[in-house]
Amino acid sequence: MGDNGPVSASPDLEPALMPRIALYALLVCALSLAAAVVSFSKGSWLGIVWILMLGVASNMAWFYWSKAKADKAAASQCVTEK
Numbered sequence: 001m002g003d004n005g006p007v008s009a010s011p012d013l014e015p016a017l018m019p020r021i022a023l024y025a026l027l028v029c030a031l032s033l034a035a036a037v038v039s040f041s042k043g044s045w046l047g048i049v050w051i052l053m054l055g056v057a058s059n060m061a062w063f064y065w066s067k068a069k070a071d072k073a074a075a076s077q078c079v080t081e082k
Helices: 020-041 047-081
Strands: none
Touching: 020 047
16 A cells, blocks of 8 residues: 555655556546536536536646656755765
C-alpha cells in the first residue's frame, strides 16, 4: 500500500515518475466526464455534480503531477551539487 514505483537504493534522491494518486485522479476525471455526459443526455441535472467532481479531480491530478515534477527537479539538482 502506498507504492509509488520501483524501490531504489536511495529513495530520497530518485522520486517516482508520477505518483499513483495523480493517475487515480485522472481516472476519476475520465469517469466523471462519462457520468456527466450520460446524466445530461438523460435530461438529469445531476450532471452538474459530476462536472464539479471533474474539476476537483483534475486539480488534484495537476497538483500531484507538478509536485512530482518539482521533486524530481530538486532531486536532480541535489545530486549535481554533491
